[in-house]
Amino acid sequence: MNSTLFAVTYGKPNKQGYSYQSLLLVLLEKQTKEKSFETPTFSALSFLHRKEQVHTTTMASLHHLPCLLLSLWLTQFPAGFASDASIKATLINPLSCSAKIMTCNASLYHINISLNKEQIASFYSVFPSEVNPIEHNSKQDYLISVPCSCKNISGTVGYFYDTTYKVKPSDTFYDVSNQIYSGQPLSVKEELPKFVPEANFPIHLPCGCVESDSQIVVTYTVQEHDTLSDIGTLLSAKIDNIENMNKNMTENPSFIVVGWVLFVPMEKNGLKTSKTGEPKWIILIGIILAVTLLSISTLILLLYRRRTPEKNVEVPNKSVSRSSKSLAAHRSFSLHNQLLHKENMEDGPVFESDGPVIFGVEQIEEATGYFDETRKIGEGGYGSVYFGVIGEKEVAVKKMKSNSTKEFFAELKVLCKIHHINVVELLGYASGDDHLYLVYEYVQNGSLSEHLHDPLLKGHQPLSWTARTQIALDAAKGIEYIHDHTKARYVHRDIKTSNILLDEGLRAKVADFGLAKLVGRTNEEDIIATRLVGTPGYLPPESVKELQVTHKTDVFAFGVVLVELITGQRALFRDNREPEKMKSLITVIKKIFQDKDPESALEAATDGNLRSNYPMEDIFKMAEIAEWCLSEEAVERPEMREIVVMLSQIMVSSIEWEASLGGNSQVFSGVFNGR
Structure with missing residues (x-):
């Protein structure tokens, strides 16, 4: 690999004009056998394109340095890279998490190129109703409402919203990032080798949370000709608030570059415009005139009503002629x-x-x-x-x-x-x-229960391991949403595989909220139910013994769902050795971890329909999460947001395992019926 190191000085505006306070080190790398470019290359090109921001040093000959660098760069990289010239620099610094706010609702700004609303909703894994148009420089972009959570993405801690993208043969991560996700995805070095055709690649989109109920954070990618004032007007945000939220971007927050990802605290009710300098006597006269006009109008109305005699109007009885449909x-x-x-x-x-x-x-x-x-x-x-x-x-x-x-x-x-x-x-x-x-x-593929328990008898192919991890993650996100991302916290109270539906792409949706209950968000949020509700095999001890209901009731039931995904068994099933007795998966998972060799015990209990096509390490991790969810004491169980993070990691690991098989295995399809 041949590398050339260039140093380009650029200044930022101040009272004296431009200073030379920053040094941009651009590493341009060229491989002899293949054309592959590191992220700094894109940043370099973006900065070189913005000639007005590149300035001379004391030597007059350096005035043409940007052009010289660009020319030299173009001679090293032939025309094959011209298509990437439009990609702008993306400096992503995720918003730091607050100990007070772990989850919130946020918005992502989508710079639209040629996608329709339904396509955008699909790429971001949201409903079309969450995709709202916004006009910017005579073109229509979109604001996308998403749930935002504090996460650790390979050592990078901040607020993120995660989705997945199915990779097409001609895709590159940089094309997908810029053309579909407006240059906002976090590039994770460890994940990039898994960006291969047919893979469901994780997309980590930075988002933000604020303590103020009147604001919502918008993740915005700087566009051509943008200024902070323009962005503030577009998104109903104060410039000071934008600068304060993006201090880590640069020493001078007013200096922005095309492609930078900013966090904009948008006022939900818009900016309040106040007219200053109006003389008080003008305001006073206006009030007096308004009151006078109102009084005169009221007096005229009263006089008119007194002079107009009331008329008894007989309304004909038309009820007899009404049709049976109307009744x-x-x-x-x-x-x-x-x-x-x-x-x-x-x-x-x-x-x-x-x-x-x-x-x-x-x-x-x-x-x-x-x-x-x-x-x-x-x-x-x-x-x-x-x-x-x-x-x-x-x-x-x-x-x-x-x-x-x-x-x-x-x-x-x-x-x-x-x-x-x-x-x-x-x-x-x-x-x-x-x-x-x-x-x-209508959710096309029916319930998860049908796909797990005797699937062939019900006309379904058995689910692959990767499909099961995706279903677990989807269901966890749905439950997390009703727990943490709604104004009031709800408890579903009947989480089970028959209430988790699978769409055409085997993505999961939580259904049947007939037993849902509103609970508080305080420490004393337990509700005492008037009767025992739910499904046997999924009920936690506190609900059975004391009729207590908390959001940890759902966590317990979700633990049973995870064990079903691993074993393929029902929550309550008959043991072949003791057919007269019902056996619980809660007991099964606890015995596995009490065994001297839990890994072997787990392998023996794993669903035979998987045909040993699974990574044992990930199966074990999911079983550990299930056991944690099934803790006797509610306070010892994890929050759903913690489960989402852990399952996201298992999902990435499972994709890596799947990719390591080289694409020849039937596990790639999600179900065992080939590609």
Whole structure:
């Protein structure tokens, strides 16, 4: 490898003009056999393109140094690299974590090139509703709402949002970073060798949290001609606040370069404009005039009403001529209002739907073929689920009896306020005389339970190990969201494999919030339930013995789900040696770690459908997480955000193991049916 070292001085504006306070060391490396370039090369090119920021030293001959360097650089690297000339420097310094805030909601600024809203949502693993347009210099970019968490990414600690990208044959990490993720992803040296075709590559996007409830942090990539003032206007942020949040970028925060990633504390309600210098007497006169006009208007209105005699208007009784459909709609509306009133009286403030559509019962019936039994795709304790089509959209309709109002409203309250890629989306609802209906997005591959327990009998191929780790991570993110990223903390209370649904790409979504409960965020947040709810085999000791409910109830149940992913067994199953007795996976995992050789015991219990195609080290790590989740004492169990971090590491490790097989193994497909 031949390397050439150049030193370029550049200045930053001050009162005297430009000073020579900074030294940019650019290492340009050329390999003799292949054209590969390190990250500093891109930074160098970006700085050289910004000629107005490159300045002379005391020697006049150095005035042309940028041009000379660029010419020399171009002679060393032929035309094959011209396509990368548009890539700008990206200096990423993640925002430091605060001990007070581990998670929050944040926004990522997407510089749009040629993607539509649905494509952007897919790349960022969010719903299209979380992708909002914003105009910048006469072109449409997007703000993407994401959950932001404090994480340690290979030694880099800060706030991040993680997603994954399926690598295409012609992709490079730098192209994907710049063209899809606006140059914001953190480049992790240890992960880059795994950027290979067909791999699900982890993308770590820096984000930010602030203590102020009136602000949300936007991760923004500096564009051509941007100034701090422009950015502040665009994102409703004060320049001082931007500078304070980005002090680690440079000694002079007002100096910014195209491609830099900044954290912008955006005011949720916009910037308040205050007019100063207005004489007080002008304001006083304005108030007096307004009050006078209001008084005169009121007086005129009163006089008019006194002079106008009241007329008794007879309203003809048209109720006799109303059709039966109108009467049915009226009864439906009345029932709907009664249910709302009843539920609100029992369980807190007035319910407000801020998203789902109110469907008519006729629409629901037509969509499901009048609840044709051949369209039934599921059945639970509170109703049956049917496949349907409304317009051109495939939906799943849960039909519940009208006496299931508590479960009906529990789902409405939670899902109206939750929008996350790993939580099933509620599209709407309807209420009739005898039944209540919830309309969800249709999730194509059914429940995780169907894919784990006797999958071949149910028409599914067994899940590969990598698919299982991705499902575990997805489900953990969904649960973490309802615990930590909503205004109020919710407990699902019925986490199990049959309530985790898999979409077309085998990505998981948490479903069935019929037992969800609102809990506080204080240290004394335990709720005493009036009855035992949940599913046997997933219930923690404190719920069974004392009817206590906390967010650690979900953590315990998730531990059982992890053991199911490892063993392929149900939470409660019959042992072949003792068919008359039911055995619990909770007991199984505890016995494994009590064994003299836990690794061998775990290997013996691992799902035979995996056909020994798995990395034992990662299986063991997931089993350790499961055991931690299943701790007897709730306080000893981890938080879901901790589980997400640990599973993310297992996911990366599993991808590395998968890549080491060279792409010839059937484990690459997610299920055992080849590529």
